[in-house]
Amino acid sequence: MTAPQDVPTSPALFQVDRTDAPRSNPDWVAALAVPGPAHEEALRDLHALMVRAARHQVWRMRTLVPGVGAGALDELANGAADDALVALLAKLGTFEGRSRFTTWAYKFAVLEAAVQVRRQAWRGREVSFEDVTMVFGVRGEDCVGPAEELEAVDLAAALGRAMSEVLTPYQRRIAVALLVDEVPIDVLAQRLATSRGALYKTLHVVRARLRAALADSGHLPRRTDDGRAEPGRPVEEVSPCPAS
Amino acid sequence: MSRQLTTLSTQQVEALTLATEPYLSCEQCFQVVDAYVESVASGRPDDAPLGLKEHLAGCAACADEADSLLELVRD
Numbered sequence: 001m002t003a004p005q006d007v008p009t010s011p012a013l014f015q016v017d018r019t020d021a022p023r024s025n026p027d028w029v030a031a032l033a034v035p036g037p038a039h040e041e042a043l044r045d046l047h048a049l050m051v052r053a054a055r056h057q058v059w060r061m062r063t064l065v066p067g068v069g070a071g072a073l074d075e076l077a078n079g080a081a082d083d084a085l086v087a088l089l090a091k092l093g094t095f096e097g098r099s100r101f102t103t104w105a106y107k108f109a110v111l112e113a114a115v116q117v118r119r120q121a122w123r124g125r126e127v128s129f130e131d132v133t134m135v136f137g138v139r140g141e142d143c144v145g146p147a148e149e150l151e152a153v154d155l156a157a158a159l160g161r162a163m164s165e166v167l168t169p170y171q172r173r174i175a176v177a178l179l180v181d182e183v184p185i186d187v188l189a190q191r192l193a194t195s196r197g198a199l200y201k202t203l204h205v206v207r208a209r210l211r212a213a214l215a216d217s218g219h220l221p222r223r224t225d226d227g228r229a230e231p232g233r234p235v236e237e238v239s240p241c242p243a244s
Numbered sequence: 245m246s247r248q249l250t251t252l253s254t255q256q257v258e259a260l261t262l263a264t265e266p267y268l269s270c271e272q273c274f275q276v277v278d279a280y281v282e283s284v285a286s287g288r289p290d291d292a293p294l295g296l297k298e299h300l301a302g303c304a305a306c307a308d309e310a311d312s313l314l315e316l317v318r319d
Contacts, residue, residue: 052316053316056312056315056316056319057309057312060308060312060315061308098276098278098279099278099279099281099282100282103278103281103282103313103316103317104278106278106313106316106317107274107277107278107309107313110309110312110313110316111274111309114305114308114309114312118305128247130246130247131246131247132246132247132248132249133246133247133248133249134248134249135248135249135250136249136250136251136252152254152257155257156251156252156257159252159257159260159261160249160252163260175260176249179256179259179260180249180252180256184304184305185303185304185305186305195270196270196305197269197270197271200269200270200299200302200303201267201269203264203302204264204267204302206260207260207261207262207263207264207302208264208265210260210261211261211263214261220261223263
């Protein structure tokens, strides 16, 4: 795959510095927690780690912001690293040592950089949040083809009905924005003044409601309490196509 | 205001009906993803906290960030 025009193709600015200082986890925490020369040195090393991770993430996502040059991307990465460092230091007391400190630190920078790139990519783009009327029907021309195709058409139609019947307007808007319009979850959270976690929770409920409705109508296998799928009805029983 | 939606792709149908139980929040995912990524990098991908794999399958943003973290750890 080739990079789109205007996307910097040379990763020169994004060469990551290898600054994995040979500190143990307790050394990192101690150095960052107590003021002094070791603290300043640890902060510098930690910032370099954050820049490395943020640049890595920005470079991964560069095709989402094709009009942004290498310099601006590096600026974005450095800003994300700064913000991530602040977030990490606020959470330093929660580090439990279940991973290497460097891995724990990287995730803050990766998250911050990813959020900033997604928001940059959608800056100036409108996010539709109007309610959706599901008008899925099964047309005559859909009733030809292999059984798998008919089944897929029928499932989509049943899903459309379920979205109208078992979801609230808010749930429907969230589901369509995230999974049909493919608005990044961080962008939608920002526009709706909510959080990624709250939107994911809504999506989780939406999926459970839709699966339950489709299990009731025989389009999906019902799940037992231990998560196993029970067999659904044969497709012939739920086919929307009139018998010829 | 309302707009009409008349078609869904197979991928959209799958995404809308994905089973994501047991539930794990994005915040919980963030708390455990670093240790999980190190497990994967060490060849132990089954050492996942309950619900993490389901969460990563259902949350594109968390999944992308976990992939990136794995690249960094392996690099």
